[in-house]
Amino acid sequence: MTRTELFAHIRAKESFLCVGLDADPQKMPPHLQGDVLAFNREIIDATRDLCVAYKPNTAFYEALGLNGMRILKETIDYIGKDHLVIADAKRGDIGNTSRYYASFAFHTLGADAITVAPYMGADSVEPFLEYEGKWAIVLALTSNRGSQDFQHASQDGGEQLYAKVMTTAAGWGSPDQLMFVCGATQAEKFAELRRLTPDHFFLVPGIGAQGGDLEGVCRHGMNEHCGLLVNSSRGILYASAETDFAGAARASAQDLQQKMAAALKKYLP
Amino acid sequence: MTRTELFAHIRAKESFLCVGLDADPQKMPPHLQGDVLAFNREIIDATRDLCVAYKPNTAFYEALGLNGMRILKETIDYIGKDHLVIADAKRGDIGNTSRYYASFAFHTLGADAITVAPYMGADSVEPFLEYEGKWAIVLALTSNRGSQDFQHASQDGGEQLYAKVMTTAAGWGSPDQLMFVCGATQAEKFAELRRLTPDHFFLVPGIGAQGGDLEGVCRHGMNEHCGLLVNSSRGILYASAETDFAGAARASAQDLQQKMAAALKKYLP
Numbered sequence: 001m002t003r004t005e006l007f008a009h010i011r012a013k014e015s016f017l018c019v020g021l022d023a024d025p026q027k028m029p030p031h032l033q034g035d036v037l038a039f040n041r042e043i044i045d046a047t048r049d050l051c052v053a054y055k056p057n058t059a060f061y062e063a064l065g066l067n068g069m070r071i072l073k074e075t076i077d078y079i080g081k082d083h084l085v086i087a088d089a090k091r092g093d094i095g096n097t098s099r100y101y102a103s104f105a106f107h108t109l110g111a112d113a114i115t116v117a118p119y120m121g122a123d124s125v126e127p128f129l130e131y132e133g134k135w136a137i138v139l140a141l142t143s144n145r146g147s148q149d150f151q152h153a154s155q156d157g158g159e160q161l162y163a164k165v166m167t168t169a170a171g172w173g174s175p176d177q178l179m180f181v182c183g184a185t186q187a188e189k190f191a192e193l194r195r196l197t198p199d200h201f202f203l204v205p206g207i208g209a210q211g212g213d214l215e216g217v218c219r220h221g222m223n224e225h226c227g228l229l230v231n232s233s234r235g236i237l238y239a240s241a242e243t244d245f246a247g248a249a250r251a252s253a254q255d256l257q258q259k260m261a262a263a264l265k266k267y268l269p
Numbered sequence: 270m271t272r273t274e275l276f277a278h279i280r281a282k283e284s285f286l287c288v289g290l291d292a293d294p295q296k297m298p299p300h301l302q303g304d305v306l307a308f309n310r311e312i313i314d315a316t317r318d319l320c321v322a323y324k325p326n327t328a329f330y331e332a333l334g335l336n337g338m339r340i341l342k343e344t345i346d347y348i349g350k351d352h353l354v355i356a357d358a359k360r361g362d363i364g365n366t367s368r369y370y371a372s373f374a375f376h377t378l379g380a381d382a383i384t385v386a387p388y389m390g391a392d393s394v395e396p397f398l399e400y401e402g403k404w405a406i407v408l409a410l411t412s413n414r415g416s417q418d419f420q421h422a423s424q425d426g427g428e429q430l431y432a433k434v435m436t437t438a439a440g441w442g443s444p445d446q447l448m449f450v451c452g453a454t455q456a457e458k459f460a461e462l463r464r465l466t467p468d469h470f471f472l473v474p475g476i477g478a479q480g481g482d483l484e485g486v487c488r489h490g491m492n493e494h495c496g497l498l499v500n501s502s503r504g505i506l507y508a509s510a511e512t513d514f515a516g517a518a519r520a521s522a523q524d525l526q527q528k529m530a531a532a533l534k535k536y537l538p
Contacts, residue, residue: 059360059362059369060366060369062338063372063373066377068338069331069335069337092386094411095413097329098328100328100331101328101331104328108335117359117388118388118419119386119388119411119419119420120411120413120415120420121414121417121418122418123413124413124415142363142389143363144389145390145391146363146392150434151388151389153425153433154424154425155425158425164422168419
């Protein structure tokens with residue numbers, strides 16, 4: 001999916017919602033008896049018109065055992081072509097190895113995008129940028145407490161590491177193939193993040209369970225192509241743990257979609 | 270496997286060799302017809318007495334398709350309990366997600382250790398340290414060209430990022446549960462790396478195909494428990510692409526083992 005197509009979906013749906021498909025059998029309604037694919041299908045059917053992207057975190061599918069990647073692949077097939085599918089895998093290795101990760105994410109799984117870790121530098125990310133119409137989403141400023149350890153470290157010259165990562169990585173790939181992960185728990189940072197990379201999309205986790213501020217993120221972070229994909233996982237998936245879970249998920253997604261529609265009206269230049 | 274047990278294996282075998290099981294069907298001898306498990310078994314049988322660790326890179330198994338992790342699991346089962354098995358996966362995510370990665374590596378696959386990326390900080394690595402007798406191996410200074418992009422960046426105060434990562438992460442886990450990845454292509458750095466973390470083991474890729482300097486690494490990097498696991502992948506696995514591949518792999522591993530025996534005699538305090 002190209003950036004133009006993504007923006008067209010955002011305008012049509014008045015939504016830049018990404019639903020995080022972090023399916024945990026322990027948290028699913030008991031009547032599903034741990035059937036992750038059945039759970040995902042109901043969540044997808046209940047949210048399809050309200051979101052523009054789905055983001056399965058590969059760790060949750062690995063945790064299902066040796067059959068997990070098959071369940072993930074079937075989930076991605078079920079989503080189809082009208083949503084951006086992000087394999088949240090946080091991969092990164094030397095070039096010849098990243099090439100295998102890229103092939104798995106884009107060919108084997110059929111994802112449109114993959115999250116990647118920047119620590120190993122340019123040649124660890126470049127293999128993900130060699131696929132037409134696919135995306136690499138580089139970790140910049142994450143929403144967890146450990147983001148303080150290195151991401152916020154001041155570099156010689158004064159900038160923080162996340163800023164160095166963003167300005168450096170923006171040189172590796174255009175806004176049509178590269179995004180950044182920027183956590184919503186640091187909404188006050190979005191003005192600076194947007195200055196650093198005016199045109200790139202940000203994938204924004206941390207809304208909902210992690211307490212992020214949607215309004216603040218939009219006020220500071222939106223650009224003329226929206227430039228934001230805001231993710232919610234647990235807040236949608238586990239809005240109810242009873243037989244009404246799909247309806248509850250839809251209500252939760254709809255609540256976010258309505259806030260996003262208002263934010264688009266207010267902040268889209 | 271504990272650090273004491275690992276050191277006992279190193280002394281008994283006069284070897285700190287780690288064989289990288291990066292099995293690529295394209296590079297395997299034609300008569301195996303792409304059977305990675307058969308290839309791995311022959312490599313393992315040919316090198317078992319010469320090495321103390323095996324390091325399958327998970328990317329290569331993902332690249333085998335949806336059945337890849339099953340082949341990896343069977344490979345690990347075949348290795349058995351007398352070698353340290355390192356899942357080279359370079360994982361790292363927020364705490365509740367890293368917990369799933371740890372479970373997959375240690376429970377599902379049965380690995381003893383996993384490589385992890387430090388960018389997301391303490392809570393992304395801690396879940397890997399909660400397993401008795403298991404190891405997290407944190408990326409510090411890698412052997413690829415992209416290591417220049419961020420790892421060598423000078424921090425406010427003068428230290429480079431890899432040094433900050435090592436001294437910070439050394440506070441997360443003891444030398445009995447945490448190691449560092451330090452690439453052999455920068456052998457001149459090992460005196461400094463060893464000063465930064467005197468007691469931790471280093472997993473050292475980059476010998477062989479990547480041109481690293483084994484002698485230099487040993488001279489500067491060895492400590493009283495050896496403190497080094499030196500990896501070779503392609504140089505052993507693809508020493509020959511004919512039916513004699515296992516014998517050629519053994520010869521290549523033996524050459525390294527003999528150099529290691531000499532280095533242990535020379536440098537072990």
